[in-house]
Amino acid sequence: xxxxxxxxxxxxxxxxxxxxxxxxxxxxxxxxxxxxxxxxxxxxxxxxxxxxxxxxxxxxxxxxxxxxxxxxxxxxxxxxxxxxxxxxxxxxxxxxx
Amino acid sequence: xxxxxxxxxxxxxxxxxxxxxxxxxxxxxxxxxxxxxxxxxxxxxxxxxxxxxxxxxxxxxxxxxxxxxxxxxxxxxxxxxxxxxxxxxxxxxxxxxxxxxxxxxxxxxxxxxxxxxxxxxxxxxxxxxxxxxxxxxxxxxxxxxxxxxxxxxxxxxxxxxxxxxxxxxxxxxxxxxxxxxxxxxxxxxxxxxxxxxxxxxxxxxxxxxxxxxxxxxxxxxxxxxxxxxxxxxxxxxxxxxxxxxxxxxxxxxxxxxxxxxxxxxxxxxxxxxxxxxxxxxxxxxxxxxxxxxxxxxxxxxxxxxxxxxxxxxxxxxxxxxxxxxxxxxxxxxxxxxxxxxxxxxxxxxxxxxxxxxxxxxxxxxxxxxxxxxxxxxxxxxxxxxxxxxxxxxxxxxxxxxxxxxxxxxxxxxxxxxxxxxxxxxxxxxxxxxxxxxxxxxxxxxxxxxxxxxxxxxxxxxxxxxxxxxxxxxxxxxxx
Numbered sequence: 412x413x414x415x416x417x418x419x420x421x422x423x424x425x426x427x428x429x430x431x432x433x434x435x436x437x438x439x440x441x442x443x444x445x446x447x448x449x450x451x452x453x454x455x456x457x458x459x460x461x462x463x464x465x466x467x468x469x470x471x472x473x474x475x476x477x478x479x480x481x482x483x484x485x486x487x488x489x490x491x492x493x494x495x496x497x498x499x500x501x502x503x504x505x506x507x508x
Numbered sequence: 509x510x511x512x513x514x515x516x517x518x519x520x521x522x523x524x525x526x527x528x529x530x531x532x533x534x535x536x537x538x539x540x541x542x543x544x545x546x547x548x549x550x551x552x553x554x555x556x557x558x559x560x561x562x563x564x565x566x567x568x569x570x571x572x573x574x575x576x577x578x579x580x581x582x583x584x585x586x587x588x589x590x591x592x593x594x595x596x597x598x599x600x601x602x603x604x605x606x607x608x609x610x611x612x613x614x615x616x617x618x619x620x621x622x623x624x625x626x627x628x629x630x631x632x633x634x635x636x637x638x639x640x641x642x643x644x645x646x647x648x649x650x651x652x653x654x655x656x657x658x659x660x661x662x663x664x665x666x667x668x669x670x671x672x673x674x675x676x677x678x679x680x681x682x683x684x685x686x687x688x689x690x691x692x693x694x695x696x697x698x699x700x701x702x703x704x705x706x707x708x709x710x711x712x713x714x715x716x717x718x719x720x721x722x723x724x725x726x727x728x729x730x731x732x733x734x735x736x737x738x739x740x741x742x743x744x745x746x747x748x749x750x751x752x753x754x755x756x757x758x759x760x761x762x763x764x765x766x767x768x769x770x771x772x773x774x775x776x777x778x779x780x781x782x783x784x785x786x787x788x789x790x791x792x793x794x795x796x797x798x799x800x801x802x803x804x805x806x807x808x809x810x811x812x813x814x815x816x817x818x819x820x821x822x823x824x825x826x827x828x829x830x831x832x833x834x835x836x837x838x839x840x841x842x843x844x845x846x847x848x849x850x851x852x853x854x855x856x857x858x859x860x861x862x863x864x865x866x867x868x869x870x871x872x873x874x875x876x877x878x879x880x881x882x883x884x885x886x887x888x889x890x891x892x893x894x895x896x897x898x899x900x901x902x903x904x905x906x907x908x909x910x911x912x913x914x915x916x917x918x919x920x921x922x923x924x925x926x927x928x929x930x931x932x933x934x935x936x937x938x939x940x941x942x943x944x945x946x947x948x949x950x951x952x953x954x955x956x957x958x959x960x961x962x963x964x965x966x967x968x969x970x971x972x973x974x975x976x977x978x979x980x981x982x983x984x985x986x987x
Contacts, residue, residue, distance in 0.1 A: 414640050417758060421746060424759035427528055428742075428766025435535040435774060437861070437888060440869035444735055445603045446534045446544050447767050450527060451610045451741040453760040456558050457617040457748040458579070462572050463562045464802060471624040472575045478616035479579030485610040488587030490548040495591065497541040499877035507660065 442496045449489025455482035512564030515644075519557030520756045526550035531767055537883075554756055583874055589629070596878050597835045600868045601666040603918040604659045605743050611655025614744035615711070618648035621751050622699075622707055642700045649707065650692060650714045651744040657718030658737050662730055663665030672724060681724055721787065729786045731868040732775050736783070739768025740931035778863035779926065780847045805944065805952070811962040813971060816938050817824035823900035825856045827892065829929055832866050832874065833906015833941070839969035843905065846975055847881075855986050859885055860892040861928050862910035889929055896933035904931060904939040904955075906968050912953045923951055939963040940971050 435443055462475035509517070526551045533543025562568050568576075569966050587606070594602045595605040622645045637890065695710035725733050742764030749757025776783050822827065828847065834840060847857045865872035873886055887895075896902070904911055914921040915928040932955055939961060955961055964971055 415879075417750060417753075417755065418658045420610075420755045420758045421762050422889070424762030425766040427759075428531070428763035428768075428871065429770060431528060431531045431763070432535055432767045432770040432774075435771065436537065436953035437778060437863045437869045438537060438873040438886070439535060439540060440542060440771065440775065441543070441599060441603075441871050443534045444738055444771060444868075445599070445606075446547060447531065447764050447771070448603055448607045448610065448738050450531070450547055450551070450760055451607070451738065451745050451764045452613070453554070453757055454610060454613045454617060454720065454745045454748050455551075455758055456554060456611060456754060457745075457752045458830060459555065459558055459576065460752045460754070461617055461620050462575050462579075463566070463568050465572065465575075465624075466569065467571060468568060468624055471620050472571065474616055474620040474624075476575040476579035478613045478620065479576065480583035481609040481616065483580050483583030484587040484590075485606045485613065486548075486587070487584040488591040488602075490544060490551075491591035491595065492543065492586055492599070492606075493544045496596070496599070496874050497544055499874060500537060500540065 438500070440495050442500075445489055445496065446493045449486050449493060452482045452485035452489060455479055455486060458482050510565070512561045515564070516557045516561035519553060519560075523550045523554040523557065525757050526553070528763065531763060534651045574824065596875055597838070598667070599871060599874065600731060600734060600818060601663040603868075604663040604666065604737070607734065607738050608656045608659025608663070611652045611659065611737075613652075613742050614648050614654060614741070614748040615652030617653065617748045618645045618751055619707065619711070621645060622649075622704065622736050635936075636687040639700065640750065642702070646696050646699050646710065648744055648747035648751055649710055650696060651740050651747060653711055653714035654718035654721075655737050655740045655744055657715045658722040658740075659734070661719050661722040662725075662734055662737065665725075666730055670723075672726065676962055681720065684740055685717060685720045688713050688720055692717055722902075725748040725786065729779075729781065731864070732772055732781070732783070732786050733780070734868070735768060735772040735775055736787075739765050739772060742766075775864075775869050778869055781926075802904070805957055807959070808944075808956045809959070811938075811964060813964060813966075814978050815962070816964055817975055817982060818976075819936055819938075820850060820855075820901055821853070821979065821982050821984050823850075823855055825895075825899045826850060826858075826901045826903065827895065827899050827931075827934065828859045829902060829904045829907050829911060829931060830861070830865060831905060831907025831910065832861060833908075834968050835866055835875050835906070837874070837906065837968035839972055840875050840881075841906070842972040844876075844879040844881055846972055846979070849976065849979050849984050857885065858887050858892065858895070860889065860931075861886050862889055862907070862929055863927070865907065865910060889927060893930050894906055894931045899934040900936065902931045902934040902937045904937060905972075906941070908941075908953055909951065911955055912951065913958075914951065914954050915955075917954070921951065931955065932958055932960070935960065938964055940964045940966065940968055942967060 458479035461468050462472055465471040465475060526546055532552060533539040549777030579720060689711040695706045695713060698706040699710055699722045706816055722733060742761045745763030746758045796937055840970045850857050861872050876886060909923060911929050912923055913932050915923040915926040918924060937960055
């Protein structure tokens, strides 16, 4: 992938992000922040790449593994905690009166 | 393209599409939960895509598998445990912690690639390519380090482990941060020039910069900072994407970065603060000591729980204003019992939610939803403000700055211009509060001095429990 096309990817990704969050009700600010935060843990893919390409280089394997751990902590924790918050909203509006 | 590359390409495309749908869905109440799961699914899909690609091409060594499994089990386990155990009241600091770890991950990837160049990556080595590599490594380290230390400081401050040191409120801190920033730039360019040893300097000074920028920021502004750091961690992920040549990482990182910026902007609007004043203005309390904000209360009316119960019983319409104090006292369930009783007596009960009630926008909604408060009873500020003049009783529970009329009337007040709830328009206002201490802003609240305001002193949970007892004695809610 050439650098220029990667820059295009960066630009279009940013525009997409700007466009997606149009009108957010304040209720959802906290869950949205936490959900987006979980997605930023996508660096786990970079950590995985590092480990696969390390080819027996033990210090690099360790760095990659720690990095993967941090990323998955972010991803797994982030999605679970967001789900916990959102579960409270989706509960049926109980007794009307 | 060989078959594994085509498969990976298709999977990546699908993952990006699903992630975008996920972020979109997260901004609507109805679809939010499914959207979150969709995003989680897209992330797992992307892992499958990456692993299958390597399995189909170079293969994955046993040794690599071992380290992959160790890293993922430990990380996922701790993440899941924390996510299940953490109380809803500590949500802001939890998000900060997760976020910091994401930044740390990007930093480590860049550091690893820089110190141990990946073998086989050099097939078409040219200067331009290596320059881009060095720039993206440096950006990844710089942003990753700031995200990590900044988030950790934010978490520690929200947890109360760290207070705001005095020196950080003086102009001196700008000088210190400029020094850190300049040193980061020097290390940055030195690294790009090929001096690999300056990578450590970059790690250290950008970490210090993250601490230096976050430390002076007051508790009330912290949500904005966390949102901004969240955006940074997206940028760090995108930079890491350039390092390992992954379009998926770049797209996802850029999306989170941009969405985070928008969210930060929305939050700033809700608090009537500009991003610049949040980042460079220091905490509100430091400014207020110099202004007219401080002062003695002259006309405090205190009243008993019994009086409060009597007034409530006679009311037709009651508005509850919950604040962080309610959350600290874990009193949202007790509050729900009180309002149930009132509703059974035919009294109309509504909750007025200030955009920054709790500690983070939307935080109070989460806490009240936890206590089974029907969603439609939660009213946003703009909707509820015209209702106050027609309201008999307002119960202010652990909220302070968001009901301070100074924000409307006193142009010299640091709060001036912040949107507030016009509770003073109601017939009677009860403020349930431990003592006369000030809110986050450290500013005197003129509301407490008004003739239609009565203070009920005590812990929110205890007062509410007593209130239930008094209401029972009055026969409220027992048809």
